[in-house]
Amino acid sequence: MPRKTRVALANSAIAVVALAGAVGLTNHFAPSATAATTATSSTAAATTSNNVTAATVAKATTVKAAGKTGSATSVVVPYRFGQVQVSVTKTKGKITAISYGSSSATNGREAAFPYLVKYAISAQGTNFSNLSGATFTTDAFKQALSSALTKLG
Amino acid sequence: MSEFETQFHFAPAESGAARFAFAEAAMGTVFVFQGGTTLTEEQTQQACLAAMRPIHEADQTFSLYKPESPLSRLARGEISVAQCPEVVSKIWDECEDWERTTDGWFSAFTPQHTFDPSGLVKTWAAHSAADALLAAGITDFSMNAGGDIWVADGASRPSDWRIAISKPVSIAGADSGVLTAVDLAGTEYRAVCTSGSAERGQHIWDPKAPERASATELVQVSVIAKDLVTADVWATAAFAHGSRCIKQAEDHNAANTENKIQVMAVFPDGNIWATSGFETLVAR
Numbered sequence: 001m002p003r004k005t006r007v008a009l010a011n012s013a014i015a016v017v018a019l020a021g022a023v024g025l026t027n028h029f030a031p032s033a034t035a036a037t038t039a040t041s042s043t044a045a046a047t048t049s050n051n052v053t054a055a056t057v058a059k060a061t062t063v064k065a066a067g068k069t070g071s072a073t074s075v076v077v078p079y080r081f082g083q084v085q086v087s088v089t090k091t092k093g094k095i096t097a098i099s100y101g102s103s104s105a106t107n108g109r110e111a112a113f114p115y116l117v118k119y120a121i122s123a124q125g126t127n128f129s130n131l132s133g134a135t136f137t138t139d140a141f142k143q144a145l146s147s148a149l150t151k152l153g
Numbered sequence: 154m155s156e157f158e159t160q161f162h163f164a165p166a167e168s169g170a171a172r173f174a175f176a177e178a179a180m181g182t183v184f185v186f187q188g189g190t191t192l193t194e195e196q197t198q199q200a201c202l203a204a205m206r207p208i209h210e211a212d213q214t215f216s217l218y219k220p221e222s223p224l225s226r227l228a229r230g231e232i233s234v235a236q237c238p239e240v241v242s243k244i245w246d247e248c249e250d251w252e253r254t255t256d257g258w259f260s261a262f263t264p265q266h267t268f269d270p271s272g273l274v275k276t277w278a279a280h281s282a283a284d285a286l287l288a289a290g291i292t293d294f295s296m297n298a299g300g301d302i303w304v305a306d307g308a309s310r311p312s313d314w315r316i317a318i319s320k321p322v323s324i325a326g327a328d329s330g331v332l333t334a335v336d337l338a339g340t341e342y343r344a345v346c347t348s349g350s351a352e353r354g355q356h357i358w359d360p361k362a363p364e365r366a367s368a369t370e371l372v373q374v375s376v377i378a379k380d381l382v383t384a385d386v387w388a389t390a391a392f393a394h395g396s397r398c399i400k401q402a403e404d405h406n407a408a409n410t411e412n413k414i415q416v417m418a419v420f421p422d423g424n425i426w427a428t429s430g431f432e433t434l435v436a437r
Contacts, residue, residue, distance in 0.1 A: 128334050128436075129187065129312045132375055133300040133319030134349035135275070138157045140325035141176075141183040 157183060161201065163194040170293060170309070175201035179208045180275055180299065181218065186286060188294025189309055200289035204282040211278035214238055217269060228267040244270050244277065251386045252360075256401070258390035260360035272357075276301050276346065276385035283381075300324075301346040301388075303381045304337060314338035315436050316345045321373040321419050323351050332419070334436040335377060342377050342415070342434070346384035348392040349373030349419075359393045370395030373419040376402075377434060379412060387414050399426045406430070 136144070157178035164172045170189035175198070177184055184205065190197045214237075216222045223237040234242055248261035248270050261270040279298035283305065286294060292307035302316050317334040335345060348357060355367035362368070374391040378384035391398035402416040406428070415434060417427040 127312045128315040128317040128331075129295050129310065130185075130297045130302040130345075131300070131317045131319055131324065131331070132302045132345040132347045133324055134321075134347055134352040134373065135182050135299045135301070136324050136352045137181060138178045138183055140323055140352060142157060143325035144329065 159202075161198050163197060165194075171197070173197050173201075177201075177205050179205060180212045180216070180278075182275075182299030183297075184208060184279065184282065184299065185297040186282075186291075186294050187297075188291065188305070188313065190291050190293070192290055196289075197291065200286055200291055203289065204285040207281035207285065208278040211240075211274050211281075214240060215244070215270060215274045217271065224268070224270075228269075244274065247277070248273055251390075255386065255390035257360055258394045258398075258401070259386050260358075260365075260393075262360070262365075264358050264365035272389040273382065273386060275299060276381045279303065280381050298381070300352075301344070301381065301385055303344045306343075311338060318345070318347060318375050318417065319351070319373075321349055321351050333417075335431075335434040336436040337377070337434065340434065341379055341413075343379055344381040344384040345375060345377050346381070346388040347373060347375040348388040357389060357392045359395075361393075368393040368395060370420075371398075371418050372421050374398065375417045377415040377431070383412070383414065387416070391416055391418065396420070396426070399428055402428050 157176075159177040160175065162172075162174040166172065170191050171194070172188070173190050173194075174187040175185065186201055186204065192200065213219070214222060215224045217225055217228060219225060223232065223241060226232045227234065227237055227241070234245060245261075245268065248259075248268075251259045251273065252261070259272065261268055261272065263269045276298055279296060279301065280303075282298075283296050283303055286296075287305065292305055293309045294305050295308055295313045296303045296305075300319070304313055304316075308314060315334050315336045315338075317331040320328070320330045320332045322328050322330075337343065337345075350356070350369075350372055355369060357368050358365040359368040371392055374388050376384045376388040376391060378387065387402070391402065394401060396418070398418060399416055402414050406413040413430065415428045415431040417425060417431055419425055
């Protein structure tokens, strides 16, 4: 019997990417990613805080943990602005391919999906000197200095 | 606000330019210069300190957090623009120009109808700081002006040209990280500026909304341009404009082929939109 999992739909495409090791977009995506990694196949109607009206999770049959090789394909996911399907191929823990399958969207939002996937892939392991973000406070900068995100010298 | 001590790191190289990094607090945030230098350690440090002067001066004049600054006195109606330092009038004019350029989406007039050019002043002053470093003979560097980035033509390291864009969360948070990265090497672009609600909450007003209410349609917008001030102003304008900012940028680019902007907007639901030219800038 398939496990029912409440997953934020707008995020489930991202969740597939996130489970394969890419950078999630915001913290509220994290629970979705966790759910998707453990589900075999399921659908569930759910109402979430993200104004999403229905939910589906990925058939994450082979990619279940970092370091594995395999691929995962999300079922076609309907969400507020249309539907999207994403498949992720991972080799030795590194994303080697993401394909962006059938999708449709309204309000011109289809432009979002291919970008979203490419961004997640390209952000991996990029060596950069500067981070652009909303104007940080002095305190936030001091805290970030102790992480790998911001470094000096 | 806690103290932030100015930091200066200098690493001589056995051959070629030494590496340096400098960070100093001003305007409630931190400015960082880093790169290569053929000057001595002392000269490099002095050049960085001198480059900060226009930023500190602008802070003294324009801060609305300092009750006795000319801008605060102007906002309280105690003095007129004519009684302010001349630079206030200059910035006022520039703000009006930008308001026209952005079709009204950038506005330096607050919901309380006072003049608040802080959407322009930080990068305007940072631009002067970068010019000062160049004039001092430091040409191989990048600058981080509180999250707004500028790369000098002479920046030598490939990583100087790669600029990460933060997730739409505070850099101090446990969930901080990189959303994506762009690579400006070999392009006409030199600046990446980001506006968003992640660090300071809803602080950008929508100049076309009733009562100039806060803009909330987007959580973050990054703009890439040739020039730092251009990127900064458009980031503020695009955040205020919301989802239609992408179309506005495309229209702007069609009419300004010599001064294009590329925009990436993050929605509250995690969706990302970007202008058509953004894709080629994504770091590979």
